[in-house]
Amino acid sequence: MRLVILGAGGHGKVVLDVAQQIGRYSEYIFLDDFHPVGSLVANTEVVGTLDSFKQFESNSEFFIAMGRCQSREIWYQKLDVAGLPLATLVHPSAVISPSVTLERGVLVCAGVVVNPHAQIGLCTILNTACSVDHDCVIGDFSIICPGVSLAGAVSIGPRCWIGIGSTIIQQVNVASDCVLGAGAVLLHSTESHQTLVGVPAKAIQQGNVNA
Numbered sequence: 001m002r003l004v005i006l007g008a009g010g011h012g013k014v015v016l017d018v019a020q021q022i023g024r025y026s027e028y029i030f031l032d033d034f035h036p037v038g039s040l041v042a043n044t045e046v047v048g049t050l051d052s053f054k055q056f057e058s059n060s061e062f063f064i065a066m067g068r069c070q071s072r073e074i075w076y077q078k079l080d081v082a083g084l085p086l087a088t089l090v091h092p093s094a095v096i097s098p099s100v101t102l103e104r105g106v107l108v109c110a111g112v113v114v115n116p117h118a119q120i121g122l123c124t125i126l127n128t129a130c131s132v133d134h135d136c137v138i139g140d141f142s143i144i145c146p147g148v149s150l151a152g153a154v155s156i157g158p159r160c161w162i163g164i165g166s167t168i169i170q171q172v173n174v175a176s177d178c179v180l181g182a183g184a185v186l187l188h189s190t191e192s193h194q195t196l197v198g199v200p201a202k203a204i205q206q207g208n209v210n211a
C-alpha cells in the first residue's frame, strides 16, 4: 500500500515521519505545488502537483499535509468527491483511550494524550505532545498545536487554530474559525472568527486561522 502525501512542506515532513514510524505503507510519495516534480523532500520524491492526485489512486491511501485549516478543508472536499481513501495517522507513542473517536484524515503526533470519550473531527491535527482531556470535541479541520492542554469537555469548532502552548479550562466552547494565540489561557467561551491572546485570553481582532 502506498501513502500519497499532499503537501511537502514542514508539516508534510512530520506526516511522512509519523507514517514511517507506523510502518503500514510500503511506499511514500509527495504531491506539491512548490517543490519541483522529481525533487526529493526527506528522501521522498515529489512525483506531481497537487492536482495530479487522481493519477495515483491505485493501491493508495491519501493524506492532506497542509497547515492551513481552510486548505485541508478544500482538499478534503476534492478527495471526498473523487471517492479516494483518506488515512488516519497515529504516532506509536501517542496514548489514545479506546473510547476516543478519530475521524478520517486525522494526524496524531508524537507524545499526544487523548483521554476517554473525546471526539476528533475530520482532518484535524493533534500536534506534538498536546493533551486532549475527557469528553472534548474537536471540530473538523482544526489544529491543536504542540504543547496545548485542553481540560475536560472543551468544545472546539471547525477550522480553529489553537496556538502552541495554550491552555483552555474545562467546559469552554470555542466557536468556529477562531485563533488562540501562543501561550494563551482561555477561561471563557468565544464567538466565531475571534483571535484571542494573553493570560487570561482576550479578543484582539478578527481571526484568519493562518496563525
Ligand SMILES: CC(=O)SCCNC(=O)CCNC(=O)[C@H](O)C(C)(C)COP(=O)(O)OP(=O)(O)OC[C@H]1O[C@@H](n2cnc3c(N)ncnc32)[C@H](O)[C@@H]1OP(=O)(O)O
Pocket: 127, 145, 146, 162, 163, 164, 179, 180, 181, 182, 183, 184, 195, 196, 197, 198, 204, 210, 211
Ligand atoms: C510545529 C509548528 O510550528 S505549529 C505552529 C505553532 N505556532 C503558533 O501556534 C502560532 C500562534 N500565533 C500567534 O500567537 C500569533 O501571534 C497570532 C495569530 C495570535 C496573532 O498574529 P497577528 O495577527 O500577526 O498579530 P500581531 O503579531 O500583529 O499582534 C497583534 C497584537 O497581539 C499581540 N500578540 C500576538 N500574539 C500574541 C500572543 N501569542 N500572546 C500575547 N500577545 C500576542 C502582539 O504583541 C500585538 O500587540 P500590540 O498591538 O500591543 O503590539
